[in-house]
Structures are given as C-alpha cells and as structure tokens.
C-alpha cells in the first residue's frame with residue numbers, strides 16, 4: 001500500500017484519497033470550510049493549505065491527491081501564515097455578531113479564529129460591506145448572507161444530493177452573495193441538512209433558533225424511529241426536554257444526512273398529549289392506576305381467560321417497538337399463552353420496509369423495526385396489512401376473548417368501522433399500550449402508558465437487516481414504562497420467569513435464539 005508522511009508520521013492510504021482525507025482519518029486536523037466528506041470537492045475556500053516537500057507553493061490539501069512518498073507539513077510557519085491570511089480575508093467583512101448568532105458554539109469560523117487567527121481587524125466597522133440578514137427561506141431555514149464564507153457547500157448539496165439546485169452565488173468580489181432566486185423557499189424534504197453543512201451561522205434552523213445555547217445540550221447517539229431506513233442521529237436534550245435531532249455520520253446507512261420528517265420527529269417526545277399514567281376503564285370512564293396495580297389487575301384477568309381459552313387471544317405487536325420488546329412479546333404470547341393469533345400491526349411488512357420513497361433516504365414503511373419483528377417470526381396476517389376489517393374477521397372467526405395491542409393505532413384506525421367496533425364488543429378483555437392520551441370512547445379495558453424510543457435502550461433492525469442500538473436519552477414521562485418492562489412484569493406474573501436486570505440481557509437471549517442476530 002502507498003504511504004504518505006504527515007507531520008512526521010507515516011500513514012497508508014487508498015489510491016484517490018486527498019491529503020486532507022488521509023489526515024482526517026488519522027486524527028490530524030487540517031482546518032477547512034468548503035471540503036465536506038459527502039459532497040464533491042470544490043477547493044474554493046483555501047483554508048486547508050499545507051506545505052508539501054519538493055513543491056514550490058502551498059497546496060490545498062482537500063483537492064490534492066495523496067502520492068506515495070509525499071511528505072506533508074500542516075503546521076509549518078508558512079502554512080500558519082497562509083491560514084491566518086485566509087481567515088483575515090474571511091473575517092474582513094464578517095459582521096462578528098457571535099453573541100446573537102445561533103451557530104455560536106459549533107461555528108468553524110469562531111473555532112478557527114481562536115485556534116489559528118487571533119489577529120486584530122485592520123478595517124473599521126463602518127467600512128464593512130453589509131449584506132442582507134435573517135431571510136426566511138421556507139419552514140426549515142433562515143439565511144444570513146453577511147455571515148457566509150462562500151464555501152459553496154449549500155450549492156453543492158442542492159445540486160448533487162437533492163438535485164433541486166436552489167442555491168447560487170450572485171454579484172462579484174467582496175459583494176458576492178449566497179442566495180436563492182428572488183429568495184425562493186427551499187422546501188425540498190432534506191433542506192434541514194443545510195443547517196448542519198453550513199460551517200458558519202449563515203444558514204440556521206428556523207425550528208431550533210434561539211431555543212437553547214448548544215453548549216447546554218446533552219447529545220445521545222441513537223436511531224431515527226420515523227422510517228425503516230434507520231438513520232443514525234444525535235438526539236439533543238436538556239432537563240428532560242428534547243430540543244433537536246441532528247444526523248450522525250454512518251457511511252453504510254445515511255452518510256451525513258437525515259430527512260426533515262425525521263429531524264422534526266423529536267417534537268412528539270415533548271408532546272403535551274403524552275400519557276403519564278396507566279388507566280382502567282370503569283363504567284365508561286378512565287381511572288388512573290399505579291403501575292403495580294395495573295400489572296396485578298391485568299395479569300389476574302389474563303390468567304383467568306387463558307386458563308380455558310388460551311387460543312382465543314389475539315396479540316398484535318408494534319413495528320415501532322424495539323427487538324427486545326418484540327422478543328418478550330413473543331415470549332409471553334407464543335411460549336407461555338400459546339396463542340396462534342400473533343401478528344404485526346401498522347405496517348404492510350417486508351415489501352414496504354424495503355421500498356424507497358425517494359432516491360436519497362426515505363422509505364415507505366414509517367416504522368423503524370418491521371424487519372426485527374419479521375426476523376423473530378411475527379408478520380402481518382396473510383394478505384398484508386392488519387386492517388380493522390381484517391382484525392374483525394379474525395376476532396369473529398376465532399371467537400377471540402382477549403386482545404392485546406402494543407399500540408393504539410389499530411383501534412384509532414377502526415374507530416369509525418362498524419364491523420370492527422361490533423367485533424370488539426364481543427371481546428372480554430382489551431389491553432393496549434399507548435404513548436399518548438386515548439379518547440374516552442376507545443373500547444378498551446386497560447391502557448399501559450408506554451415510553452418512547454428516546455426513554456429506553458435497545459435495538460432496531462432496519463430495512464436491510466442491520467441491527468442498530470438506541471440509547472436512553474430522556475427520563476420516563478410520568479409513570480410510563482418501556483414495552484419490555486411491562487411485558488417482563490406480565491411474564492413474571494404468569495410464568496414466574498425471572499426479570500431481566502438489564503435490557504442487554506434480553507439481546508443476548510435474542511442472539512442465542514435467532515440466527516439473524518447471532519453474529520452481533
């Protein structure tokens with residue numbers, strides 16, 4: 001393999017890699033604005049200059065391909081002087097409004113100035129070229145043209161990734177300005193990524209602007225729950241509140257991107273309508289129950305029904321639940337209760353999980369774990385998605401006495417279907433899990449308040465069968481519990497099986513039982 005020496009250390013590299021890429025891969029920082037690992041090279045900011053022995057001039061490391069035997073210096077006096085010069089040019093007309101800029105704390109310009117600049121301005125404030133500020137370009141982004149360093153990342157993103165081509169430069173020299181044609185809105189479904197790729201505060205998020213300084217946020221590495229792609233994300237939180245979702249780089253799944261739908265999905269976590277207590281329906285009205293009481297009452301009724309009618313149970317798993325939740329669900333209903341009527345709700349199954357909604361990331365199946373359920377042998381009923389009509393047929397044909405739904409969606413979907421509502425009337429016990437408050441006319445007996453993906457740890461399996469870890473980022477809401485906690489307590493009550501101490505223990509069991517998980 002060819003080798004290159006950077007700052008006295010020798011590194012191997014792949015043919016075609018730039019000096020900057022080799023340096024970055026090996027933890028050597030070369031300051032840069034226009035280079036972005038998932039965009040075509042532009043080489044226009046000149047910030048990444050380095051000295052290469054036997055070359056007369058400094059070169060831009062982002063667009064200079066590494067060669068065998070090359071000797072590179074990233075921090076020589078010549079390089080430092082050049083980088084300082086570039087920074088001085090970029091800051092010459094910059095408004096330096098960091099105290100009111102939402103990018104502060106994650107701004108390349110601010111960080112590089114502190115590290116490589118520290119010069120005094122040679123220009124008077126009154127001489128600066130002023131440009132337009134706070135231009136709303138649709139629901140997702142706000143543009144401040146005088147903070148722009150003209151790196152062209154936004155132009156290349158819209159040209160090569162979304163292929164929508166909204167951005168371009170106008171005018172010349174120090175009046176060059178970034179913008180869209182007559183301030184046209186940028187409403188492509190991936191426009192939120194422009195906030196992340198803009199290295200300065202020129203493009204900021206309309207949603208997140210001024211809500212919280214970024215250094216107060218805590219970031220948790222997790223997975224987007226809004227479709228079967230399973231994009232890797234950071235969920236940023238503070239004091240039990242979710243503030244934003246950002247993409248987390250994964251070259252095999254989402255590279256550096258996420259869609260707007262996934263980005264804004266954090267709002268559901270803070271929703272006022274989150275269910276905080278477990279409920280029992282009595283005389284047509286809900287009353288709240290402690291968790292222990294809810295487990296005691298439901299398991300007592302479950303035991304009574306299954307003692308003589310174990311095959312008259314319909315159990316519906318949710319593709320929003322984790323692998324660990326679904327594994328315990330199967331254990332309760334298949335191994336202990338032994339009903340043959342166990343299905344996956346809400347999704348049309350494998351075909352939708354794999355089907356693309358566009359050529360970038362989004363998929364038709366808006367659930368993160370359809371494939372996990374399928375791998376563990378829980379599928380949609382024959383003929384596809386479990387609709388209220390199909391559920392009504394199953395209930396009638398099998399004289400179902402007990403229903404257990406891991407989510408309220410089927411009941412919500414069927415609330416106007418006479419056939420479905422009539423079928424439910426003949427069922428003795430209906431138990432659901434729900435993240436949100438349920439209407440009082442819902443034909444259910446018990447509701448367990450369930451946690452969101454952000455309040456539990458576990459794993460999801462994406463459309464391609466890739467198992468990815470989610471991590472707890474928020475405390476439980478009220479008395480809500482993760483699906484697996486509720487199911488393991490039910491399991492304990494009906495079978496005496498031990499409770500798991502950690503969710504990881506469940507995953508170890510899954511690995512032993514299912515081939516698709518065995519080598520993880």
Ligand code: SF4
Pocket residue numbers: 147148149150151152153154155178197198199200202203
């Ligand atoms: S708006 Fe941001 S991403 Fe676009 S050219 Fe300016 S600095 Fe670069």
Ligand code: SF4
Pocket residue numbers: 224225226227228229230231254258259260261262263361362363
């Ligand atoms: S493409 Fe799917 S998984 Fe990725 S961010 Fe969007 S909704 Fe989430």
Ligand code: FES
Pocket residue numbers: 031032033034035042043044045046047048049060061062063
């Ligand atoms: S990062 Fe190399 S020229 Fe901009």
